[in-house]
Amino acid sequence: MSVIVLTLIILIGSYFAGLLGSLTGLGGGVVIIPLLTLLLKVDIHYAIGASLVSVIATSSGSAAAYVKEGITNIRLGMFLEIATTAGAMVGALIAVYIPTHFIAILFGVILILSAIMSLKKKVESVNQEPSVLAEKLKLNSTYPTANGSVAYKVKNVGGGFFMMMFAGTISGLLGIGSGALKVLAMDTIMRIPFKVSTTTSNFMIGVTAAASAVVYLQRGYIDPGLSMPVAIGVLLGALSGSKILVHTSSSGWLRWVFAVVVTFLASQMIYNGFAGKI
Amino acid sequence: MNDSKKFRDTDMQAIIGWILRAGVFISMSVVFIGGVVYLYRHGQTHVDYSTFKGVPDFVGSVGGILHGIFTGRGRAIIQAGIILLIATPIIRVVFSAIGFVMEKDYLYLGITILVLLIIMASMLSGHAG
Numbered sequence: 001m002s003v004i005v006l007t008l009i010i011l012i013g014s015y016f017a018g019l020l021g022s023l024t025g026l027g028g029g030v031v032i033i034p035l036l037t038l039l040l041k042v043d044i045h046y047a048i049g050a051s052l053v054s055v056i057a058t059s060s061g062s063a064a065a066y067v068k069e070g071i072t073n074i075r076l077g078m079f080l081e082i083a084t085t086a087g088a089m090v091g092a093l094i095a096v097y098i099p100t101h102f103i104a105i106l107f108g109v110i111l112i113l114s115a116i117m118s119l120k121k122k123v124e125s126v127n128q129e130p131s132v133l134a135e136k137l138k139l140n141s142t143y144p145t146a147n148g149s150v151a152y153k154v155k156n157v158g159g160g161f162f163m164m165m166f167a168g169t170i171s172g173l174l175g176i177g178s179g180a181l182k183v184l185a186m187d188t189i190m191r192i193p194f195k196v197s198t199t200t201s202n203f204m205i206g207v208t209a210a211a212s213a214v215v216y217l218q219r220g221y222i223d224p225g226l227s228m229p230v231a232i233g234v235l236l237g238a239l240s241g242s243k244i245l246v247h248t249s250s251s252g253w254l255r256w257v258f259a260v261v262v263t264f265l266a267s268q269m270i271y272n273g274f275a276g277k278i
Numbered sequence: 279m280n281d282s283k284k285f286r287d288t289d290m291q292a293i294i295g296w297i298l299r300a301g302v303f304i305s306m307s308v309v310f311i312g313g314v315v316y317l318y319r320h321g322q323t324h325v326d327y328s329t330f331k332g333v334p335d336f337v338g339s340v341g342g343i344l345h346g347i348f349t350g351r352g353r354a355i356i357q358a359g360i361i362l363l364i365a366t367p368i369i370r371v372v373f374s375a376i377g378f379v380m381e382k383d384y385l386y387l388g389i390t391i392l393v394l395l396i397i398m399a400s401m402l403s404g405h406a407g
Binding site (some may be wrong): 001002003004006007012036040041042043044046053056057059060061063064065067068070072074075078079081082085086088089092093137190206207209210211212213214215217218219221222223224225226227228229230231235 | 287288290291292294295296298299301302305306309310311312316317320321322323324325327328329330331332333337338352353354356357360362363364365366367368371374381383385386389390392393396397399400401403
């Protein structure tokens with residue numbers, strides 16, 4: 001395949017990955033990696049490198065807006081970044097020793113989990129139970145709503161921290177943002193309001209991905225010919241996605257479409273992993 | 279929480295938001311310029327990514343990338359943009375450290391420095407591996 005044809009295919013594919021990603025809250029990486037490996041037969045190492053680049057681009061781009069609005073809990077993000085960056089470093093280091101078919105299967109499993117997470121009902125629960133550790137770490141905060149700012153308290157700091165290490169490792173190993181796991185840790189374990197946990201997760205993804213990207217960059221996983229169309233495509237897609245999001249009231253059916261597509265891609269990755277084709 | 283502290287927290291939010299936005303804009307512009315040069319020079323060449331060989335030597339080191347930029351090689355310019363993109367969230371962490379110093383929040387200054395140390399360790403371990 002010539003460079004120009006490959007670039008155009010990746011650019012268009014990445015645009016839709018970014019568009020769907022920003023509309024459904026899942027990262028673009030979950031589409032980028034199957035697109036590159038299954039459709040374009042790119043080696044999974046290059047795919048991981050390109051995906052990480054797209055993850056950093058979209059995370060930084062969208063986090064900028066949420067941070068300004070004051071929804072993101074910066075202290076909580078900074079504290080949990082200890083866990084995610086350490087996990088990401090471990091993930092990137094052990095990725096070299098893990099056979100590629102195992103990475104493909106693990107990726108498929110995480111994809112299905114992400115699809116389920118994107119369909120989950122978003123209940124805005126506000127926890128008021130005090131926690132000594134959360135108090136000491138100044139994690140309790142407020143976030144803006146239509147009815148003024150709402151105060152919330154964080155619980156189970158240790159459990160959330162441990163889950164974040166796992167999310168970071170998966171992110172470093174697979175080259176995705178693992179936003180689904182981060183939201184699971186904050187939303188379900190630490191009982192943080194949904195709006196805060198998704199935006200804080202987004203805020204952390206950039207740093208988590210950067211921690212493993214510095215390893216992959218030196219290992220030659222990040223190829224400029226591939227990351228150029230992926231980064232540009234995903235960012236443009238995410239930008240149009242955020243524009244659409246403002247004008248539509250419901251993205252319910254879209255979540256379903258995305259969940260079905262992702263589950264299909266996941267089963268392909270798992271099948272190819274077991275068949276030894278990846 | 280008194281008023282002056284709250285003011286500084288929102289100040290930090292504005293600065294962090296600005297850094298992230300500027301970092302993405304600058305790095306993507308560089309990637310785009312490099313992409314145009316790369317496609318102009320190599321658009322018709324055939325590529326094969328089906329087996330992992332790492333990246334070409336001239337984009338594998340800082341010296342190679344700098345030399346590539348000055349000789350107008352598209353992929354070197356792209357890679358410089360990608361490095362700026364990866365640096366953006368790390369620079370964000372550095373600026374939050376400065377913000378916590380200004381807020382006299384030494385607990386969070388320590389936490390931020392710890393995150394930076396982990397990223398540095400990651401950088402060094404990648405080189406060794």
